[in-house]
Amino acid sequence: MPSSPAYCSPLAYHSFVHELHEIHRPLGLFRAASAIALHSRPEASIDDACEAINKLAGAVRSRVRSRTDQALLAHLHDVMFEVAGFRGNSTDYYNPANSYLPDVLRTRRGIPISLTLVYRTIASLVGLRVEGINAPGHFLASVTIYEGATDHTLFVDPFHGGVLLNEHETIELISGATGRQERATPATLAIASPSDWLLRSLRNLQGVFAHRGQVRDQLAMQELQAAIE
Structure with a gap:
């Protein structure tokens, strides 16, 4: 792992590497994925x-009267999709901002993996x-709903x-x-590991940057990918 990246923003690279140590915690994975945005959004936090x-999460908790999983799920969906209005960005799907979690939280739009x-x-x-x-x-x-x-x-x-x-x-x-017609196999419905989340996000961005001809940004995402692998 290089001490200084050749293409990636040093802020993004070092923040990302630092957060990798905690990616097996839900908030740790979220923090590492958020660090990717710092390459293009150095002002992001x-x-x-x-x-x-x-x-x-607090808005969900404030609505819950019954602590059943069904109640939590219903209020989660109400807060995230009805009140906050999170949706897929189908009109500008290949915008890199759809992969940047600070942007997704601000615009309420993203791609499947970020949402x-x-x-x-x-x-x-x-x-x-x-x-x-x-x-x-x-x-x-x-x-998984427990009853x-x-x-x-x-x-x-x-x-x-x-x-x-x-x-x-x-x-x-x-x-x-x-x-193509898929089947319900373990490979098709595989549970993503923390590394899977990050690698797929970075590969998505590499594809977007390659299509846009942003070679240095594409190489920057490869440097972040190499930090995982």
Whole structure:
């Protein structure tokens, strides 16, 4: 790992590397992902992004009267998708800002993986068990709902306003994104590790920058990727 990056903003690089030590905590992963934005947004603040996330989690908690998972999930969706208005940016999908969490929190627009990370972080702070699903073509979430001694899992698509999906509907969504008929295999519905989240985000940005001809920015994202691998 180089002590000084050749292409990435030193602020972004060193902040990102510093936050990697805590990515197995939900807020730690969020902080590391937020650090990516510092390459293009040096004025952005990881602490401010965390404060915004904590405020959203607080808004969910303030509404809850029953501590059941069903109640938490309902209020999470109400706050994030109805009150705050988070949605996918389908009109400007390939804008790099859709991957920068400080921007996503400000504009309430993003791509599937950035919106899912916001969703998962808030959910974890209020006590729900949410995982990222590293599906081909369309990143989404799964949430486990506990009812007494039993539990069941639902899939959630934050890009489309938090729609709840069963497994069949999820496979249809993924198939539409990839353009081929997918199957419900462990690979298709794989739970994302913390490194998976960051690597996929960085590869998304590399693709965006390559398409725009921003070679130095593309190489900067590769430097951040190398810090993980």
